[in-house]
Amino acid sequence: MTNDEKWFEKKIDRREFLKKAGIGGAGLALGVSGASAFFTNKVKEEKNFADGDEEISFYGSHQAGITTPMQKNVYFVVLDLHSTDRAEVIQMFKNWTDYSSKLVDGELVKKDGSNALLPPSDTGETVGLNPYRLTLTFGVSISFLKKMGLEKKRPQAFREFPPFPKEQLQDKYTGGDIVIQACADDEQVAFHAVRNLVRKARNTVTMKWSQSGFAAIGDRLATPRNLFGFKDGTANVTKEKDFEQVVWCDSNDWMRDGSYMAVRRIQMFLETWDRTNLQEQENTFGRYKDSGAPFGKKHEFDEVELELLPVDSHVRLAKEVNKPIYRRSYSYSDGIDERTGQFDSGLLFLSFQKDPDSFVKVLTNLGAQDKMNEYVTHIGSGLFACFAGIKKGEYIGQKLFE
Template identity: 85%
Template structure:
């Protein structure tokens, strides 16, 4: 069992814990955080996670960064192939495996030689820093399989996301061949990792788009709030047995023990939201803003009674589908939108699920009826197959390429 798995198995059910502790909280709301990162009894392992000193392994049954306790920062990048030479791409994934194993340990990707007239191998901006719980998670798209002549290996579950109502996707934030998610409790550590991976692969890949983000992780016993001011991230499962049911694939192919990553770049219209009265804000979510409790209840983790929620509320429409997904999303703020003069802010929504259809069904049910659509616009989208973990001596995606 990995340390990630042990951490979650050591914890009592977080809902029961918070009920007993009398801590309030909130709901599903945009899926902003992955609440398993925030709720734990104060074991030594939990203290290490809270302090950013938890030891993260790159090698293991599953890729880290999926059910790993959530970090404060993300740097996410989507890449396009610059070559379809299979040998070159295999070597790239081998190089990335070697680099990643060192990066999560806080090591240089490679020590420099004695010739000072050559550029340093590692860019060096994390020298003196610990790895701050860095995780690196890799996935490939269906287009990647087509371009690489691997279409025959595409799992039946793995198909492009369908169009959804109200979305206004922009080409620059949509599609792509490879996704890399770097998460850490220090933003410079996350960026450094992506920077060095890209640098190593510059002859084989080009960058399509990237996004940095943050999560309001302070006291990990409390649910963080999203940019709309609502507590967020209640619905995630926390036990390894539940991860098997929700997150990890059990297919008899190269995706066994991997997971499917759905990505949405969601613009949040903060100025419109800020002019909306409190009652209407709460009606939009179906939860009370202060406590996070569902309508008609007192505590965050009280069972949701759908009949008490507005028919167009976000929580009701999401929950009535009964298709659990595992959310691991981050807020972003990219300055000012030059067209509108307003904040260019929103949510980098990331969810993991063993079957992409779970995400599709939830998003379809939200559809045109979700009252949240008055305050958000989906402008980016992608679906990526994240490999299983890597055993020592192997490399990322090995079962796919062989």
């Protein structure tokens, strides 16, 4: 059973526990000692669930942080290679593997020696905290392959994005060689992980851009809302068999069991949106704001009927191409835009798909018609190949270098 399947099973178990906790005869049905053990274990699970102190392994057939149910926070960083020495880059990935396996378990990256005149091995800001479901996800870009002389290993599906209508990309938020996505239910835990990984690799990489983000998650399996107040990610698949069809690569190369990460930094004009009436907001999405249901339906996950949606609505245009992607986006708020005096806020759009062409087709169909264009601008972009999962004894990206 995968980590993700365990998550969904745990959610069902949790609901069953709550039901049984409200049934007076539950203890009699289980027997006194059996009931005591049952409720003791369940209470412990509930506490771990509430505290975020749950085990998510760094190792597995797929990288965590892709189909893992979303955490509340992300710290996302894009890096450029400072060195292209093969041995040095491989050692960096080996070091990151060692560090990552400890970070997700809530351990220090390295214990200090006896010499107090040396800097601490771990920066220390998470001492006393649990891992808060920390996941670390790594990927590389086409430019990484070129710089490392590995372009012959570039999968056919791994192609640069074409220009998209209405985008206004800024160089500082575009490109880069390596991506690290750290997600956790505590923002300091996520930042600490990236800080220590970058610190360890300072001779090999430099930071290009980074973004912290947050997701409005109450129930962990509920769809979070973006800063426009609408649910974001309703159409995501949830079952492992569907992940195989949508997310995980099945090519016979180093990307098998990996996934392609599409990144868009989207600036949202909140002040303009906040002056827009509710009907127009719902027409922009093609969904009801409160329930998340598509037009003409009552519930969030009801089937979308395209003919019931405005022709320029975001959902209709995205659905028309019938190319599912797996969204995992986070909101951001970076203070005030000095030029306009308005919020510098938006969406760190992240999606995973087995073929980047699915994302290209969706964004191309949205094109200039999408009514959402009145309220957003795409200012950052990137495409990264996220490696398959790491087995114990292996290092991140090992199959690429073999």
